[in-house]
Amino acid sequence: MNAGPADTHSPHLDLEDLIAEAAGQPVAAQAREHLAHCADCRAEADRWNVVADGVRGVPAATPEAAQPGPPGRTRRPVMAGRWHRAVLAAGSAAAAVLLLVGIGEATGFVHVNLSPGAGTGIALTAVGGCDQLEEASGTLVQTSSGGLAIKTASGQQVTLTTTASTFAAMSGALLGDIRNGAPVRATGYSSDGTIEALIVATAPSGASLEQTHPSLPGGVTVQGTVTDAGAAGFTVVTSGGTRVPVTTSDYTTVTVLNVSPGQLQPGTVTVALGFSGANGTLSARAIVQPMIGVVLSPSGMQRHASVSISSKTAHDCSPVDLAAGELGAGG
Amino acid sequence: MNNPDRDTGGTTFTAGGGGACDADGLLRRIGRGDESAMAAFYREHGRVVLAQVLLVTGERALAEEITQDTMLAVWRGADSFRGESSVRSWVIAIARRQTRDRLRGRRLRLVDDTFLAEQPSSGPGPEATALDRAELAEVTNAIRELPASHREVLGLVFSSGLSLPEVAGVLEVPVGTVKSRLSAARAALSRILTEKGQSR
Numbered sequence: 001m002n003a004g005p006a007d008t009h010s011p012h013l014d015l016e017d018l019i020a021e022a023a024g025q026p027v028a029a030q031a032r033e034h035l036a037h038c039a040d041c042r043a044e045a046d047r048w049n050v051v052a053d054g055v056r057g058v059p060a061a062t063p064e065a066a067q068p069g070p071p072g073r074t075r076r077p078v079m080a081g082r083w084h085r086a087v088l089a090a091g092s093a094a095a096a097v098l099l100l101v102g103i104g105e106a107t108g109f110v111h112v113n114l115s116p117g118a119g120t121g122i123a124l125t126a127v128g129g130c131d132q133l134e135e136a137s138g139t140l141v142q143t144s145s146g147g148l149a150i151k152t153a154s155g156q157q158v159t160l161t162t163t164a165s166t167f168a169a170m171s172g173a174l175l176g177d178i179r180n181g182a183p184v185r186a187t188g189y190s191s192d193g194t195i196e197a198l199i200v201a202t203a204p205s206g207a208s209l210e211q212t213h214p215s216l217p218g219g220v221t222v223q224g225t226v227t228d229a230g231a232a233g234f235t236v237v238t239s240g241g242t243r244v245p246v247t248t249s250d251y252t253t254v255t256v257l258n259v260s261p262g263q264l265q266p267g268t269v270t271v272a273l274g275f276s277g278a279n280g281t282l283s284a285r286a287i288v289q290p291m292i293g294v295v296l297s298p299s300g301m302q303r304h305a306s307v308s309i310s311s312k313t314a315h316d317c318s319p320v321d322l323a324a325g326e327l328g329a330g331g
Numbered sequence: 332m333n334n335p336d337r338d339t340g341g342t343t344f345t346a347g348g349g350g351a352c353d354a355d356g357l358l359r360r361i362g363r364g365d366e367s368a369m370a371a372f373y374r375e376h377g378r379v380v381l382a383q384v385l386l387v388t389g390e391r392a393l394a395e396e397i398t399q400d401t402m403l404a405v406w407r408g409a410d411s412f413r414g415e416s417s418v419r420s421w422v423i424a425i426a427r428r429q430t431r432d433r434l435r436g437r438r439l440r441l442v443d444d445t446f447l448a449e450q451p452s453s454g455p456g457p458e459a460t461a462l463d464r465a466e467l468a469e470v471t472n473a474i475r476e477l478p479a480s481h482r483e484v485l486g487l488v489f490s491s492g493l494s495l496p497e498v499a500g501v502l503e504v505p506v507g508t509v510k511s512r513l514s515a516a517r518a519a520l521s522r523i524l525t526e527k528g529q530s531r
Contacts, residue, residue, distance in 0.1 A: 016495055016510070019488060047462040050462050050467070051470065052489040053470065054470030055486055056382075056490055058382075058386050058474055058475060058482075
């Protein structure tokens, strides 16, 4: 406590005590006793409390939509933004994002990590660890002939050729693609027997879901078949016949595996892996519109995106093996 | 993702887990790549970091991005924690650096000591009256109008759960400077409230 300016014989609380009081931190018993009997200090403490309450109210008062920023502000695509909101709403899911983007290579997988500058100036980029495999990443566009191409960050366009065995997957706000009878894997947080899904993987009926799938620390995963699909969610019927209700929301990101390349969404960030063809084309073995962490900025693609190729033999990148292999998004 | 598929025949299970433990231990586990520790860390600090960054930037989407970048930095740099400050101070300081990096090149300045030094300290008087009369919503709105430097120090003190010495550590200034900045911020807030009161 310090002497107050008005009365040097009557000590008042110093700023540190007043701040501690307003911040809800421990205050010395002597200071608390003084506060109980000094009207001036109580008034001053009340003013700091007003300030403190106002500060704490700012996050809730800040609108969800960002205010228009000045030129040069990094903007991220809707997909990433939705994920950010999802992880913040879900708490520990954020850790999942970090782990998904931060973890290195795993045995049995070839990771293609998109780092700042990836694709810049070079339309096709060799994939580390796979001498023959190349990747193109950027925005999916339709060519004048109706085919698919990837427009890279540097503006180059890589035409994709596909075959019946080309694996394709897309992610985003694809709740309408969760259909009755389809295989499904839902990951989220469990509440009273219901899973609030943050991540859902599905595929056309009869197709496989044997793909990499992100984990969610503290979360739960259920796999089975979709039934009772609706706007608010669906029910998973497991192989043992257990029915698990799953709710979905704007924060749910859906990955649809094994779609036909024609179903991929133009204008979306896309990664294609395959082998160089004629005239700079890419004979795609896999085309993925990744699920999370894909970041676009004015300077192009940035980190937070990776795709993983699993093959029958670890790190075997031979064309035959890749053709038989699988590719999952987000891991 | 390098985690093996944890589904067990279609039954629901709980992954991760990780009980509460001391903050230092949590960081050590994060340093070893423990995912559940990272989740626990986020639960412990994520909301506070977001609130502080949001207070400074005033843009929710940007604040969320900075928060995620901060957590990514924690995941990658947990080993760099030396225990010389509290974990909360450490992560807030990381968030502050992330914020400064993201705001660099913009007109928004986090701290302008010259500006702060010119602000009169708060004391009893007409400006205190403005705080006495103000409604909470008015105060919150007025805080959003403060310069980022004022919002920052107010957030660190009242929203982050840091002590004044810890705030001083984050800002890399003496405790006395933190106090003077707090007083200046409150004075500026009072002026805004006074002006708004006069305009009504």
